[in-house]
Amino acid sequence: MNDSGALLPWLVIRQDDNGNRYRVGRYATEDEAQRMADGLGTRGPGQVYWVERVSQTTP
Numbered sequence: 001m002n003d004s005g006a007l008l009p010w011l012v013i014r015q016d017d018n019g020n021r022y023r024v025g026r027y028a029t030e031d032e033a034q035r036m037a038d039g040l041g042t043r044g045p046g047q048v049y050w051v052e053r054v055s056q057t058t059p
Contacts, residue, residue, distance in 0.1 A: 009054045012037045017046040024049070 008026035010033035015021045024040065027033035030051060037049040 011052045011054060012040070013050055013052055014040070015048045015050075026054075 008028055010027040010030050012024040012027070012033050013021055014024050025033075025036060027036065030053070033051040037051050041047075041049045
């Protein structure tokens with residue numbers, strides 16, 4: 001994992017009504033990521049946003 005993953009371990013993911021998933025952004029805290037996901041979720045139907053933590057497995 002690169003340094004940005006260690007500093008920004010929280011992802012906001014968007015899924016559209018066709019099942020396509022996209023990474024929207026990376027955030028330092030879960031609260032920050034959740035606020036972004038909540039704000040984006042109010043923009044209309046057909047899209048779902050959620051927060052995931054980047055796994056920190058080492059090769």
